[in-house]
Amino acid sequence: MTATQPGVSTALVYDESLGAYDLDPAHPLRPERVSLTIDLIRAYGLLANGALELVAPRPASSAELLMAHDARYIETVIEASAAPGWWRPRRGIGPGDTPEFAGMHDAAALVAGATTVAAEYVCDGRSRRAFSPAGGLHHAHRDRAAGFCVYNDVAVAIAAMLHRDPDLRILYLDIDAHHGDGVQEAFYEEPRVLTISLHEDGRYLYPGTGSARERGAGAGLGSAINLPMPPYATDECYRLAFERVVAPAARESRPDVIVTQNGADAHWSDPLTTLGQTIAGYEWLFARSVELAEEVCDGRLVACGGGGYAWATVVPRVWTLLASALAGVTLPDELPAEWRERVRALGYEPPASLRGDDGPAHTHAQRTSVLEATGRVIDEVVRSRSL
Numbered sequence: 001m002t003a004t005q006p007g008v009s010t011a012l013v014y015d016e017s018l019g020a021y022d023l024d025p026a027h028p029l030r031p032e033r034v035s036l037t038i039d040l041i042r043a044y045g046l047l048a049n050g051a052l053e054l055v056a057p058r059p060a061s062s063a064e065l066l067m068a069h070d071a072r073y074i075e076t077v078i079e080a081s082a083a084p085g086w087w088r089p090r091r092g093i094g095p096g097d098t099p100e101f102a103g104m105h106d107a108a109a110l111v112a113g114a115t116t117v118a119a120e121y122v123c124d125g126r127s128r129r130a131f132s133p134a135g136g137l138h139h140a141h142r143d144r145a146a147g148f149c150v151y152n153d154v155a156v157a158i159a160a161m162l163h164r165d166p167d168l169r170i171l172y173l174d175i176d177a178h179h180g181d182g183v184q185e186a187f188y189e190e191p192r193v194l195t196i197s198l199h200e201d202g203r204y205l206y207p208g209t210g211s212a213r214e215r216g217a218g219a220g221l222g223s224a225i226n227l228p229m230p231p232y233a234t235d236e237c238y239r240l241a242f243e244r245v246v247a248p249a250a251r252e253s254r255p256d257v258i259v260t261q262n263g264a265d266a267h268w269s270d271p272l273t274t275l276g277q278t279i280a281g282y283e284w285l286f287a288r289s290v291e292l293a294e295e296v297c298d299g300r301l302v303a304c305g306g307g308g309y310a311w312a313t314v315v316p317r318v319w320t321l322l323a324s325a326l327a328g329v330t331l332p333d334e335l336p337a338e339w340r341e342r343v344r345a346l347g348y349e350p351p352a353s354l355r356g357d358d359g360p361a362h363t364h365a366q367r368t369s370v371l372e373a374t375g376r377v378i379d380e381v382v383r384s385r386s387l
């Protein structure tokens with residue numbers, strides 16, 4: 001781990017070629033969730049004023065992909081990339097969640113490389129914090145695609161960091177609405193990587209895993225923490241989970257770097273999930289993640305994007321707030337007119353403001369009920385960790 005130079009800005013790893021990760025024009029995982037985020041970051045002036053430094057991605061090498069994936073699976077992805085439409089579905093690639101497309105291997109390797117570059121920037125001390133908005137493809141497994149994810153960029157980047165520095169300790173925090181199953185699986189027996197996932201309870205949402213009883217195995221027993229949130233869980237539920245579980249676990253595990261997956265699909269309006277977070281709730285979580293990194297690992301933080309299916313109106317605002325938290329600046333609420341026009345041109349009514357949010361239509365009784373349910377899950381996790 002190299003000491004960080006003072007004054008180095010936050011790295012934003014992105015270029016337009018990452019838009020090639022497009023499973024199908026009708027697929028819900030839209031590359032525009034990322035490009036509209038970059039547009040909003042740019043429209044707010046965060047690139048021109050040096051708050052963020054734009055860094056180009058590179059494809060992950062075969063050696064890097066092999067740190068998180070089987071050679072035969074990588075060969076399968078390469079074959080699928082060359083035969084769209086003629087593909088015999090296997091290893092999770094085919095009609096449904098993760099359809100094959102021309103150039104799939106190259107596009108997925110570039111996402112994996114982008115997150116790996118973000119990790120390199122932070123580990124080399126070139127920037128204290130880095131953001132890979134196209135990354136966060138947390139469902140891909142060692143030997144198969146799953147849940148819109150071909151290569152697991154997060155697992156690749158974490159494995160590459162450990163390869164470079166075997167003494168490193170890493171905390172992975174995943175707040176996507178879906179369980180971070182692929183990343184958990186990759187490091188389930190690895191004591192150097194603590195994975196924490198806050199997700200909608202697997203009894204109600206894909207991928208079905210992530211119960212509080214999944215705690216790691218072998219030498220890694222205790223190095224996985226799962227907080228299955230009840231459907232409709234509010235900002236208050238997330239705050240309670242962060243303060244009672246995430247922050248204490250981070251202090252206890254003493255990581256050298258924190259890696260976060262910041263899926264914006266836990267927003268109450270997301271069409272694929274049933275949680276109750278607001279834009280303000282996300283902003284609070286981002287501020288606390290930055291503070292926690294300052295407290296436990298000298299600020300080193302590698303942030304990724306993830307899911308998010310209200311891709312035109314919600315995801316870009318959530319991830320722009322993430323970028324501003326990483327850059328240490330507070331943005332005005334008024335959205336730049338040029339960005340609002342771009343959203344309108346795509347056929348969507350642009351949001352009124354950066355943080356404007358009706359929030360979920362919960363009654364007081366419902367708020368109390370989900371908070372109590374979250375408290376019970378937290379109690380179970382806290383009890384199991386102190387055994």
Ligand SMILES: [Zn+2]
Pocket residue numbers: 176177178263265306307308
């Ligand atoms: Zn998700």
